[in-house]
Amino acid sequence: MSLEQFMNEAISPWMQEEGPDSDIVLSSRIRLARNFDQVAFPILANQNDLERILDFFQQAYHEQSFRSYKDFELIRVQELQSIEKRVLVEKHLVSPHLVNNSNHGAALISRNEQVSIMVNEEDHIRIQLYVPGFQLEHALEQAFELDDWLEEKINFAFDEKRGYLTSCPTNVGTGMRASVMMHLPGLTLTKEMNRLIPAINQLGLVVRGIYGEGSEALGNIFQISNQITLGKSEKDIVEDLISVVQQLIEQERHARGKIMEQSPVALEDKIFRSYGILANSRIMESKEAAKCLSDVRLGIDLRYIEHLSRSILNELMVLTQPGFLQQYANKKLSPEERDVKRASLIRERLHLANNI
Amino acid sequence: MDCQECQQRPATLHFSQVINGNKKEIHLCEKCAQEKGYMSQYNESFSLHNLLSGLFNFDSYQLTESQNSNAYTATQKVQCEKCGLTYNEFTRIGKFGCAHCYEAFGEKLNPIFRRVHSGNTIHDGKVPKRMGGNLHVRKQLEKERQHLQQLINEEAFEEAAQVRDRIRSLEQQLHSEQGDGDQ
Numbered sequence: 369m370s371l372e373q374f375m376n377e378a379i380s381p382w383m384q385e386e387g388p389d390s391d392i393v394l395s396s397r398i399r400l401a402r403n404f405d406q407v408a409f410p411i412l413a414n415q416n417d418l419e420r421i422l423d424f425f426q427q428a429y430h431e432q433s434f435r436s437y438k439d440f441e442l443i444r445v446q447e448l449q450s451i452e453k454r455v456l457v458e459k460h461l462v463s464p465h466l467v468n469n470s471n472h473g474a475a476l477i478s479r480n481e482q483v484s485i486m487v488n489e490e491d492h493i494r495i496q497l498y499v500p501g502f503q504l505e506h507a508l509e510q511a512f513e514l515d516d517w518l519e520e521k522i523n524f525a526f527d528e529k530r531g532y533l534t535s536c537p538t539n540v541g542t543g544m545r546a547s548v549m550m551h552l553p554g555l556t557l558t559k560e561m562n563r564l565i566p567a568i569n570q571l572g573l574v575v576r577g578i579y580g581e582g583s584e585a586l587g588n589i590f591q592i593s594n595q596i597t598l599g600k601s602e603k604d605i606v607e608d609l610i611s612v613v614q615q616l617i618e619q620e621r622h623a624r625g626k627i628m629e630q631s632p633v634a635l636e637d638k639i640f641r642s643y644g645i646l647a648n649s650r651i652m653e654s655k656e657a658a659k660c661l662s663d664v665r666l667g668i669d670l671r672y673i674e675h676l677s678r679s680i681l682n683e684l685m686v687l688t689q690p691g692f693l694q695q696y697a698n699k700k701l702s703p704e705e706r707d708v709k710r711a712s713l714i715r716e717r718l719h720l721a722n723n724i
Numbered sequence: 725m726d727c728q729e730c731q732q733r734p735a736t737l738h739f740s741q742v743i744n745g746n747k748k749e750i751h752l753c754e755k756c757a758q759e760k761g762y763m764s765q766y767n768e769s770f771s772l773h774n775l776l777s778g779l780f781n782f783d784s785y786q787l788t789e790s791q792n793s794n795a796y797t798a799t800q801k802v803q804c805e806k807c808g809l810t811y812n813e814f815t816r817i818g819k820f821g822c823a824h825c826y827e828a829f830g831e832k833l834n835p836i837f838r839r840v841h842s843g844n845t846i847h848d849g850k851v852p853k854r855m856g857g858n859l860h861v862r863k864q865l866e867k868e869r870q871h872l873q874q875l876i877n878e879e880a881f882e883e884a885a886q887v888r889d890r891i892r893s894l895e896q897q898l899h900s901e902q903g904d905g906d907q
Contacts, residue, residue: 599844
């Protein structure tokens with residue numbers, strides 16, 4: 369497979385668009401947890417129940433379209449190879465929990481990969497919707513429409529007092545987790561992030577690295593999401609998150625400005641040094657790749673580098689993950705082989721961009 | 725870099741551990757990390773899960789303390805009659821077994837919800853359409869009535885009058901909807 373062809377299949381179509389504030393906010397996501405009334409949650413359900421739910425999804429939604437979301441496809445975990453599973457996780461279309469713990473799991477994915485409805489994860493249904501850039505309110509509207517669409521055929525477990533009932537008490541009520549992915553190199557460089565994270569936590573929001581809980585913020589990418597799901601409306605939760613993200617965007621822009629003013633040469637050096645590493649290395653660990661990609665992305669945002677587009681960086685962040693590398697190579701690779709493959713893929717991609 | 729534990733395999737996991745403000749860098753290979761218990765099958769929910777069982781356990785603590793008096797523990801068993809999950813199991817795994825568990829464990833859940841959701845125990849958000857259009861109205865009515873009481877207590881009568889008018893119109897709305905239902 370050629371690199372171009374591989375890339376086209378690897379990058380979700382919605383990721384190619386630029387959303388508002390996309391110099392700092394990569395994407396916004398809404399996730400709603402729902403369960404069938406009258407069926408035990410997946411953790412205790414028997415296999416028949418879970419299969420029945422899968423069959424229902426197959427019949428009711430496979431190859432259906434809803435509004436702009438065309439041609440939903442139901443992908444069953446059981447039918448996936450291990451590399452395919454990993455790729456879906458790296459694209460954030462399914463959770464690690466779905467592919468690791470459930471033989472009866474599936475995901476109903478729209479053709480543009482903006483919507484992924486996970487079936488038989490921790491809850492029977494997890495509706496996930498992504499939008500590029502910073503547009504949480506829009507994402508919430510869309511997620512509500514999808515929720516209504518499913519509700520036409522499904523009786524959700526709901527209680528007047530507790531709201532939508534979920535397997536984990538941390539999701540009960542709205543069942544909603546709203547989150548944004550932010551690239552915050554300025555605040556990390558000025559070490560202000562260390563001060564900001566506890567403050568954000570105090571507001572009932574969670575800050576994590578890109579690979580989920582407890583993970584370090586690889587490539588200066590942070591995920592900010594709500595912690596509380598009970599006692600506040602979805603709209604209020606999203607508004608609170610928006611106001612914090614807006615402040616972070618401002619602070620990040622301010623930090624970038626400060627660095628450019630105080631040490632412009634050092635910054636330029638850092639950016640081009642990283643570009644040099646990406647363009648010339650023969651062995652590249654994922655951590656180094658993430659760091660260099662972050663620097664170059666900053667370089668594009670601040671117009672030090674003008675011949676590259678931001679979307680190439682988004683692409684490379686996805687493509688250089690272990691699952692994708694192995695899919696590209698079309699075989700299992702050892703960590704050392706992956707580092708070599710990663711370096712060559714990045715070189716090739718940058719070369720391609722230089723020739724356009 | 726080699727794994728600091730076995731000194732043989734390359735370290736593939738790098739992380740910092742902060743205990744009482746002391747930061748420690750840790751570099752391990754996957755095998756040693758697993759043996760040392762830094763990795764779990766449930767990668768994603770590992771830390772949260774542990775945290776949760778910690779949160780819930782305050783109740784089962786009291787149980788173990790009182791286990792000496794057998795008569796007490798025998799009557800203490802709370803179980804969901806639909807899926808069979810006991811309250812004790814729930815506090816251990818941190819997950820409900822089915823929708824009915826919420827009802828079966830009832831008010832015992834309030835302290836847990838309060839801890840996890842900053843003091844909240846009652847839902848205030850989207851409602852499925854099938855619950856009937858007036859659940860929204862009823863919920864709002866309840867909220868406005870509380871608000872009214874608060875305003876009266878604060879002697880903010882001007883604002884209270886506005887709230888009272890809103891309550892009236894909500895009541896009318898509720899009334900006419902119920903009327904529709906009867907037809």
